Amino acid sequence: MSAIAKQANEACAEAPPAQPVIRRYQPPAGLKEAVSAAVMRAALRVSLKPFLGPPWPFAVQRAALSIGSSMMPQDGRAQVRVERVAHIEVDRVRPRAAANGAQPRHAILYLHGGAFVAGSPRTHRSITRALSALTGAQVLVPHYRLAPEAPFPAQLEDCITCYRQLLQEGYTPDRISIAGDSAGGHLTFMTAIAAMQEGLPAPASLVMMSPALSLHPLPNSTGFERQSRDPMIRMAWADDVARAMKVPAGHRWAEPMAQDLSQLPPSLTQVGDDEVLYDNAVWVVENATAAGRHAELEVYMQRWHVFQAHASLLPSAQRALERQAEFMLRHWAR
Numbered sequence: 001m002s003a004i005a006k007q008a009n010e011a012c013a014e015a016p017p018a019q020p021v022i023r024r025y026q027p028p029a030g031l032k033e034a035v036s037a038a039v040m041r042a043a044l045r046v047s048l049k050p051f052l053g054p055p056w057p058f059a060v061q062r063a064a065l066s067i068g069s070s071m072m073p074q075d076g077r078a079q080v081r082v083e084r085v086a087h088i089e090v091d092r093v094r095p096r097a098a099a100n101g102a103q104p105r106h107a108i109l110y111l112h113g114g115a116f117v118a119g120s121p122r123t124h125r126s127i128t129r130a131l132s133a134l135t136g137a138q139v140l141v142p143h144y145r146l147a148p149e150a151p152f153p154a155q156l157e158d159c160i161t162c163y164r165q166l167l168q169e170g171y172t173p174d175r176i177s178i179a180g181d182s183a184g185g186h187l188t189f190m191t192a193i194a195a196m197q198e199g200l201p202a203p204a205s206l207v208m209m210s211p212a213l214s215l216h217p218l219p220n221s222t223g224f225e226r227q228s229r230d231p232m233i234r235m236a237w238a239d240d241v242a243r244a245m246k247v248p249a250g251h252r253w254a255e256p257m258a259q260d261l262s263q264l265p266p267s268l269t270q271v272g273d274d275e276v277l278y279d280n281a282v283w284v285v286e287n288a289t290a291a292g293r294h295a296e297l298e299v300y301m302q303r304w305h306v307f308q309a310h311a312s313l314l315p316s317a318q319r320a321l322e323r324q325a326e327f328m329l330r331h332w333a334r
Contacts, residue, residue, distance in 0.1 A: 020285040021296040024273075027303070028315050036313045041304065044068075045231040052115070053237030058148070058244070062118040069123035073312035077133035080125060085165045088158050091121035091141035093132040106137040106332050107171045109163050109203075111191065113182030113306060115212070115241045116147050116155055124181070126309050127321070131179065134325035140166060144187070151246035153253055155183075159191040164200065173201040174333035179324065181306045182277070185211025185269075186256060189284070193259050197252070205331040206267040207324045210305050213256040213280045216242075221279045229274040232305040257283065261291035268296045268327040270320055272303035298323065 027033050051064035081092045098104050108131060112124040121128070121141035132139045144158035166176055180188035185208035196202055216238060227235050247254045267288060271281035281297055288295035300307065300316060308324075311317040 018289075020289045021294075022285060022299065023297070024299045024301060025316070025319075026301050028319070030315065033315050036310075037302070037316075040307075040310055040313065041231045044304065049230075049232055049234060052118075052232070053234045054240055058117045058146075058240075062114075065114055065118045065123055066120070069126070069309070072126040072309060074125050075129040075133045075312070078129040078139075080129065082121075085140075085142065085162055088145075088161060089121075089143040090162065091125070091128065091139070091143075093125075093128045093139040093141065095132055095136055098136070098138075103170075104136055104138045105334075106135060106175045106177075106328075107166050107169075108132075108135065108137050108139045108328070109159070109166060109176065109178045109191070110139050110141045111144070111159055111178065111180030111184035111187040112141060113180065113184045113210075113212075114146075115237060116152075116183045117241055117244050118146065119183075124184075124309070126312060127181070130311050130318075130321050131325065134322060135328055137177075137328075147241070147246070148244035151244070152248075153251065156187060156190055156194055156253055159187050160195050160198065160200075163191055163195050163203070167200065172333065174204045176203045177205045177207060177328045177332070178203050179207035179209075179328075180211075181209035181308070182212050185209055186213050189213060190253055190256055190259075192265055193256075194253055196263055202263060202265050204265060204333070205328055206265050207327060208267065208269045208281075208284065209308055210271050210275060210277050211269060211280050211284060212277055213283065218279045218283065223276040223279065226274060226276050226278060230272075230276050230304055231274075233276050235276060257287075261288050261293060264288050264291065264293045264295075266294040266327075266331050268298070268324060270298045270300065270308065270324070272305060272307050273299055273301045274303060275305040277305065296327070 110128050112119045128139045142162040145154040178188045269281045269284045285295040285297035308317045308320050
């Protein structure tokens with residue numbers, strides 16, 4: 001039995017805590033972490049941040065994200081097969097150990113980031129292949145429709161379709177987790193809620209990296225203050241995204257922060273201390289806990305937006321993905 005699985009078996013389902021569970025992690029000591037972090041921060045600030053948002057059209061933003069992600073090494077312990085679910089192209093990621101045709105016992109629906117206007121399963125394989133290898137699960141990654149070509153709620157509808165697909169394939173909800181980063185963190189949160197509103201069972205757990213639950217600063221926001229520290233995200237991007245999404249006022253899924261959280265599955269949220277969406281992550285753990293749900297927040301000091309994508313280069317990012325795997329294994333039925 002792997003060390004991660006052993007830890008998961010030893011941990012029992014705890015009662016919802018009275019206070020939010022918040023843990024803070026300093027970067028690990030060592031030359032590799034320090035040098036890799038400095039190089040990645042500089043590279044993101046020069047080659048990606050200027051091209052995400054105005055004045056660049058979405059075609060340029062998509063190209064910048066695709067080129068940047070193509071440089072990230074991927075976990076060779078998992079393999080990818082591209083298929084279709086209804087009208088949606090998907091990645092099916094499985095551990096190589098399960099390549100003999102046996103279906104893994106557990107599944108992760110992974111929803112990629114990209115501000116609803118960019119990104120694809122391909123841009124996030126450094127994360128999805130690692131999660132498959134670490135958990136032994138099948139990871140289903142939809143290429144959900146993007147705005148502005150497909151306005152809201154097309155993205156969320158595609159995610160619900162893929163969650164329904166996993167149920168139809170025989171995965172019981174207590175063996176499914178939903179995970180995602182940035183806009184995918186938003187979709188992770190809302191897919192669980194919207195699926196339950198549609199009469200589907202709740203998944204076993206949610207994992208969100210730097211979720212973008214609000215496109216606008218919160219009342220207690222530190223977004224503008226952290227904009228200079230965040231090597232990836234500019235606040236001006238939000239206005240472009242809001243126009244592209246065309247979210248109709250009053251739609252029942254329009255406002256994640258207005259949803260009933262009383263049935264929210266156990267959740268783990270990870271966020272970098274240097275990013276503009278820090279306040280969104282804090283909101284999740286505080287409000288889920290207030291609703292009586294189990295929620296954990298991990299804050300990674302001196303780290304940026306979705307730094308987990310650099311797990312092949314940063315020990316801190318690799319450890320963050322391992323903690324996600326531990327959380328999912330802890331909450332899955334055997």
